[in-house]
Amino acid sequence: MIRMLFVMTLLMTVASVSVAQQKAVALNVSGTVTDQTGEPLIGVSVLLKGTTMGVVTDLDGNYSLKGAPGDGILVFSYMGFATQEIAINGKTSINVQLQDDTELLDELVVVGYGVQKKRDVSTAISQLKAEDMANLPSSDFRQSMAGKMPGVQVMQTSGDPEGNNIMIRVRGVSSATAGNDPLYIVDGVPMESGLSNINPSDIESLEVLKDASAAAIYGSRGSNGVIIITTKNGSSDHATVSYDGWMSIDNVSKKIDLMNAYQYAELSAEAHTNAYLDLHPGGTEANGSRPESFSNYPVELEPYLQGVPGLTDTDWQDAIFRTGFSTNHNISVSGKTGDTKYFVSANYMSKEGVIINSDLKKYSFRLNLDGKYKRLSYGANMSPSYSVSNRVNASGSYSSGGVVQSALVSCPIWPVYNEDGSYNWQGNGYWRIGNDYQHNEVLNPVALATLIKDKVTRFNFTGRVFVGFDFGGGLRFQTSFGGNYYGASNEYYRPSSLPLLGKDYYDQASNPVGEASTSSTYNWLVENQLTWSRDFGKHSITAVAVQSAQKESVKGVWVQATDYPNDYIQTITGGTVSDGSSQTTQWSLASYLARVQYSYDSKYMLSAAIRADGSSRFGKNNRWGYFPSASVAWRFTNEDFIHKISALKWLEDGKLRFSYGETGNFSIGNYEHLSTMGIENYILGEGSGSLVSGYKPTSVDNPDLTWEKTRMINVGLDLLAFDGYISFTGEFYNADTYDMLQNVLVPRSAGYGTTLMNIGKVNNHGVELTLGSRHSYANGLSYTFNATWAKNWNEVKALGENNAPIISSGSVEHAYYITEVGKPIGSYYLLVQDGIFESEEELRAYPHFDNAKPGDFKFVDVNGDGVLDVNTDRAVVGNYMPDFSYGFNGQLSWKGLDLSFAFQGVYGNEILNLNRRYLDNMEGNTNGTVASLNRWHSPDDPGDGLTNRANRKQTGYNSRTSTWHLEDGSYLRLQNLTVGYTLPSKWTRKVHIDKCRIYFSGNNLVTWTKYSGYNPEVSLRNSNALTPGEDYGTYPLSRTFMIGVNITTF
């Protein structure tokens, strides 16, 4: 390709010479083109204005133009730099320093079904460009959004190497039951799954449509914001090859401070003894001869209690965590030949999780093509990806085999392995056999992670083809067909060597269970789009009409087998099929959209749109929804009278925006409007009886079910001042979501506990601010700095006919949440723990539960009736929504050095840390955190006054979920810090390399938080807005250090 460039330069030179010879006064002009730092720029186009005569700069940034007219003007243009025009004025040597294109306002923004100049945008859109992401390597593009866009909350809820653990909320939570995830559009195709398979290096730009007017283009699906991803395509005339590669090491970012074996032994012995003393006040029987099994503590604790040194003291966290190594290679080729642009990339990533036996290998490819033939344009995108991952069950509770929680609660007295190297199973009920000490059974977490095979293979293919035709006069028609196929298959095997959980099974071989499942999602979309775009003097108008249809089918098959004779053949074939299921579910959506955008001199902008959507998910009576929107913007800095105000001289650009729009939400099950019958079988017949089939009604007919809708107004202000030093964007919005899709509690004489209805209203309003500064100094130093701040208020306005509050439970039945009028959705609704009763006197002085004793929790008598009641003394005690979220990030560069950082934080949210019901329960039946060291021992030794007495049989409702389990979730995280060095092109160009950058980067480096769990971004049930913010065992985040290189050829 280097040769190609030479040839082209030569040809153009020859051509220009032949043209120039016709001119009377001709000069030979030459010179060097450099950037601000003095580095030569290669391939800069040097054109004589008004002619076709021109050349491009060579490898040293030199150009030479023969036969140029002495009064001509040279135009220097280069991608990413501001175009400069310089008059020749008889000079023969003209050296030029091109400036970075800081003219942000001429950038294009993807707005859905078209692009718009950023300066003409009248709605609330946040944008992230490839350059912004390039310096922040990550395995999921959504990580690079963190802290960059106000009002877009990016949370990494787990550190699972598989990905799919990022939760995005745009402007708060608006829906109680239907989903709150934004809609993703990748190169025009809506994507529901496989997002973590998108290669971040392929992304050219990413836009988040935040206000309803922008999102209303996607009508029924825009309520939660829209994220539009555009992938790269070729632009330069020569082929460019890029290579990005990194290697990283990952370690768990935090360990929970657990008790060691000696501390645990003391707590446990004390807990059992206190349980004994509660039942037999003043009892003096020695341990081992007390009447109830649980009044005694295990003899194995004795040596620990005596402080014998050197006994087994297992750190179960160390046993399951490891240092993970990951590598990533990405190579792409892009360019343009004739009218055809191309981009091809291939990516390989291998990632080891920080929990043993969890890893991912991913291969992804992309081909983007774009071409033109006369008035015809056409294009195709294709991106297949394939991945294999080995999973561990990290997020489950220990009773369902969750590795992390199992490690946290496992008793440090038991070793990981027995002396003969086999797994130790004593945690699985050793202390319940013979004498039942009532210690919770926990399976060895190392065995759980190692022995279970859980392998997932995924294949994803996203593709789209389009054909367009230019009718002339600004009228263009385009039809496109896009599709997404996503297939996953899972092999699972639980071997006989892993006992079942519980004392009944203790160390016995289990009956193996094998599972095989596949699921495939096929989604197609047809779109016909007619665009008319025209400028009349200062008037500019664009009109779009779109018709589209989309359908998705998800097929799933699941088979389970058991009765394997041994562990050799682990597929279904090796066992006997015991259970299975298969199903297909589908949904379809048909839409019509019309939009007009008008701009007068980039001073007055106006846009209006209406979209109609019909969906299979709603009943016949209410199938179609209509979603209008409109927006206006005024660039007041283009007004003459503003210019006349000398006090506003510093203001370079200013724009005021106002928008209104309606969007919808249909993220509910596929068949919720239908009454359906499901299978429920029974046994009839002589003897032991045989299976007979049964049909039970599973849902009621709901023909009136319809869209949940949101009406949002948005006011925005964009300012640019002091030559671009300072930029500011402020947004205010107010959104009402009504006809909320909700699972309403109904009297159960109707047959069910809940029914999905369109009921209730939620308001979200908020403020988003972005302050930025950027500048390039002549000495080569340049910087960009951005700070974002967003606050959202969420309030339930109405809930059905009688506004009855919705009380839901989290993972534990009495972990209550309430959704009630006047409060945010899904607030915690718990008993309020206010320290402990330190003495008998304190106990007598305040209302308490009947069996409360000194050392038990003091719960607040919330309703003040002098009686404590688990029902009426619950209070709304916070929620998972932050008071505000913020971020700041910046980039500094000087000569070849660059440094960038990104911080993200939230303030004022609470997390329900249900792990504490084991880790901090003072029952001594599982291991726990060192919080227990502050426990109450006696009125004279009350501990920290917050932590209850050790007792295997807790009294006074200590174990009930209360504010004891609630923690402040505020945090500030240094998400990324990167230092890079770009080798001088003087050296690299000798080996045909345009750019070679080496960098060191750290992800998730520091988190400042009071939260005691692994990760304050945790939320167990992402999909349920009524019960958010729960931590009940999760894959911890890792801290990543990486070293990488970016190489681009020319």
Next chain:
Amino acid sequence: MIMLKYIKVALLLLSVVLTTTVTSCSESFFDLEPDDEVTGDKVYKTENDFELAVNACYSKLQTQMDFYIELCEYRSDDLTLNAPTASTQDRYDIDNFNETSANGILDDLWENFDNGIYRCNKILDKIDEADFDQSKKLQYKGEALFVRALTLFNMYRVWGTVPAARRVLTVSESLKLGRATEEEMYTYIAGDLEQVIDENMLPASYSSADVGRATSGAAKALLAKVYLTFKRPQEAVSVLSGMIGTYELLDDIGMVFDVDNKMNREVIFAVRYNKTVVGEGHGAWYSISNLTDDNYRTNTLTHLYDGTNDARAALLEYVKVPDVNVYLMRKFYDTRDESTRQYGADNILLRYADVVLMYAEALNEVAYSGDPNSEALKMLNLVHTRAGLEPIDIADVPSQDDFRKAVMLERQKEFPYEGHRWFDSVRLGGAKEAAAADGKVIQDHQYLYPIPSSEIERINDTSLLWQNPGY
């Protein structure tokens, strides 16, 4: 240029085709249905539809074990829990007469019972207009009425009067449905069963494959229990007298519960299980993993058979299950299925010993007889002597109250763990004394349980659904 024209035309055609594809068949584009469930408008038409629907009424009964374990056995002086853990607080509260309207066990059962009634109502609403074999139609209707009456009767015994849906209700109808009166509850429960019997809906027995469906005998036995609960002994006598001799007391009471002798001549109605079928067995009831764990039994029950050679005592002994650290009571003993890890003992709801003792009770309630050959004493002794004991002499039961107490004691010894004791002691009296022996105090209002607060909140109108007094 000619080529461009072709392209123009082709594009135009393409867009027309695409547009019409979508719009012309728009109904079928949107009318999507699940393939792992059937839509409701397609069923409740044929004989097979109704058979399947009736089967699902029975399978609901499989999910109601908490009613028997928690509300009947832990509540009574059979079982006790000496201290709660986080997961057994609700049980502990029920056991200690300390339950609140927020009790999760009560709330779950309310929903379960109402859903069971709903399944029956779906059938009863549609079966009359369906067109198939008349005798089958009558049978399915009878079965649905039986399950509905059984469910509503259990609700009545737990909470007293409740809102009772007599047909499928819409949400707005359910919001207006209040508690039935005492008379209505009686009419609903007894009326359904009387209709089943009077119209001969159910056969006395079934051929092999259908064994386990409700029979006319099941309807009669249940009706008798309803009569006794509503204090109508005369009606009970008339229905029970016709049942004597239609079933048998097995000589060896152990054989009644033997899993290899299911649906024997003593069983009138049982909830069926089969451990070899996934989802159709159960985790063993009342299992323990060490013999020392057998501390859920009250002192009363532990010493109930002391000093006698009562054959029933052995039924309460724990036996180790091979290959697992599990001990099961002989009454419900079964081996574990290796594939499904389930157990398969049936839950016998009605058996002939119950009928015999109810008959004795009813006769005595109508009028005490001092005659040593009285039918009542004969009935009592049938069960008593089957346990290998000497007959009770009339001199031991010299008054109506003594006789009542003897029936009560016999029932206590005959049915432990079978879900009778709490309601027996409420019906026959003596619950307070029994609880006192265990150190517990029952207040007057606690013969009924509190209405779940969640249900009261849902209706949100205390003139329709109010809390039971005292709670």
